[in-house]
Amino acid sequence: MSDGKVEVVRAGALTTVQDLGRFGHAALGVPRSGALDQPAHRLANRLVGNPADAATLETTLTGVAVRATRPVTVAVTGAPAPVHVDGRPAAWGSPVHLPAGAVLGVGAATFGLRCYLAFSGGIALSPVLGSRSTDLLSGLGPAPLKDGDILPLGEPAGAGAPRHHLTLFDGPPRELVLPVLLGPRDDWFTAAAVRTLAAGRFSVSPHSNRIALRLDGPALERAVDGELPSEGMVLGAVQVPPDGRPVLFLADSPTTGGYPVIGVVPEARLSAAAQAPPGLPVRFTPLRNRRPAGRAVSP
Template identity: 40%
Template sequence: MTALTLLQPGLMMTVQDRGRLGLLRSGVSRSGPMDASAFAIANALVGNGPAAAALEFAVIGGRLSVDRPVLVAVTGGAVDIRIDGRAVPGWESHRLSPGEVLSIGAMRGAVWGYVAVSGGIDTPPVLGARATHLRTAVGGLDGRVLAGGDVLPLGEGAPGPARRLTAIWRRSGGPVRVIPGPQADHFDAAGWAVFLRQAFAVSSRRDRMATVLEGPPVVAAKGHDIVSDATLAGSIQVPGSGNPIVLMADRQTTGGYPKIATVASVDLPRLAQMVTGARLRFAAIDQAEGEALLLAERKALADAIDSLAAS
């Protein structure tokens, strides 16, 4: 068995793949990466298929080594990356040989980073995926955050050529776009005015399950309790505190707070990558526009991946 050894893990470092599909009705969260586009680019840079597992970390990436030659790539944001002390750029793949150490510093202007290794992380699938869901200790390595000294199996396959992006790939800025509902009618005109016209800040109360926003309270005129119903990635729950809670990759599958809106899928990774203290505003769009924006973003991502060239 070939393996990767974590000499010093990154913060909240876990094994993730695309997640568990089709199990929400059974109460199983999808999990998967917080920033699916950065995750996909990392896998493509090292020659992996889109279903391969990689490492996700928050803010700081740590140090690791391997026992066979591989390609490695680090994406997610700007970060200092070194191989045996030699600085190498992010968003490109690089050869890592046995005995060498990959060191990843602190992210700048982003939160979630990804480390892909050619062959992929080959932990046993659980319920059809290798993704780690921390609250239920499912998937990854014993369903937990990785620790120093952990050894992770790697999939087989000789590394191909190192690669880099040649097309520009970036996200749009501006307000975070949302689709009203499903409990939009729980909020009157005053509540909606606060939600859409006031700024909110990303709080330190955040993890893979949810992000709490701070700002003026959003009041639900019909009350802050509902009969529990299904949640989606990006559902914005509003509890009695009035502080919106944006549900993320490891969200619960049902919830009993009214959901004023859902973050458009195209903008959810951007919100996930906002640093603590960052300020944002919301803008309402309809479902058709949200779908069109997502399709355009997926095409841009596919074009970027198709642009990969030997570095």
Template identity: 55%
Template sequence: MTARVEVLAPGPYATVQDLGRPGYAHLGVPRSGAADPPSLRLANRLVGNAETAAGIELTLGGAALRFTAGAWVAVTGAPCPVEAAGRAAGTDAPLWVPPGGVLRVGVPRRGLRTYVAVRDGIGVERMLGSRSTDSLSGIGPPPLRAGTTLPVGAGAVAAAILADFAAPPPLPRRPVVRVLPGPRDDWFVPEALTALCAAAYEVTADSNRVGARLRGAPLERARAGELASEGMPLGAVQVPPGGQPIVFLADHPPTGGYPVVGVVAAADLPLVAQARPGDLLRFRLVRRASHDRASHDRATARHREAADLPGGGRQEA
């Protein structure tokens, strides 16, 4: 019998996610995928899956999952209480759930999204090359609800189960994310980017997988009118007429008609995805040269670290 995951309780919002379906923006299909990809990748590595395997993305926890067969699982992302078959368990490490056992994931202490990976991956049908739920277009499996049953086993096993050498850093209480000038920053007064970075913005309750809606100092336009609809990158900071910015996340539309004042650095987008309503978020302006320099310095540090390991290479799960 095929191993399955039975959803007893999905929490406020839960979906199946992998790393998304790139390459279809010209058809109006967002990339979608995990809102916090590094957390999903880590969860998959911890249970020996390929990083591309599908897992479960929980929003504000509150989930209960029953496993019909014994399974290795890992819980990553927003830290929260975890219980496996009635016993307290940890996050960011592989854990065993016996046949018929229930994995319970509580409400995160900080952050918004938690990921559950299962050895062999969640084996729902692929659509356009991905198993991800897209909340904007409706492509992929529907959001999970009590009574949903998910098959396990998608041929995604990559390695033996090994823990990462170091746990991921804790989520900051007040994240600061880097932002590069956007393609339409000339639609704003010269001080707009300075104003964006001068004070914190509050994440509002209207935020979702499409974008994080922010409340704070309005960004003043230098031009009236609206743009023709144009392509929107992941991390675009789009500004509607009211002046309150929106940071586009995983399910953002491929095009939009409001000007983009800046674009959040890709490496910092998981911090935005983990910001919950009421959290404060700050921006730090970087120019392209300094951003490229920082990326180069991080790559150089990784290469030096690899050279210091026995055998001259970094060993990862």
């Protein structure tokens, strides 16, 4: 089967190319990037017989419409959304055959924010620093899609769609619960701030994006004034800027930062954060991290 192309019929609010991310360049200031909802990205690839690191399309809220120049197996995962082939309903969360020239439409998310659309063979744009991901913070990788863009497809791996599969989804969450492993800079905050983090009523701010989930809610009080010397940041870091409102770092977040990180949300929970719409209540459950310092370790 010859390689084909995908034409973007309707780009949607924000549709980007994503894979597992850009690793190994954080010391040069290059963010991780990659699919915000990694399990959904991996599932979409599995459903069309791709390896997990094949590039998919990540949509935001309003979906996308595309046409392929060759027959291709596609799958839509992540936020539940109506799927159509040339106007006829097709399955969400399943492999779908898209004939050459037919239009695949992914509608507005029923709930959640981001859908993942995989094509057998994957989006085959040239990788930049080992990844095809669009990084909205630093501008690396392909630009967000525009109507009329043409994207190359890769050669299908030959694995084919799995014969048995069952894509489940929970109903829309009533709140986003985020465990937070305290540290590295929880000692920059008062004991009351940690209680506020645990008991405060937070909600997802409409200013959230691929860089960070911003939160509305009570301010976390600092015990240490002054500036923190810039230090390395990780995905899931809960950074607290001077206004005291915590910010949860997502895939396109900067690699270093100068505001203290009270704790870190495990990466496995970031996919839920990636699907949390503005206004959704957020509850943090702070947990003491193992304190490595002061622990006697025999050689």
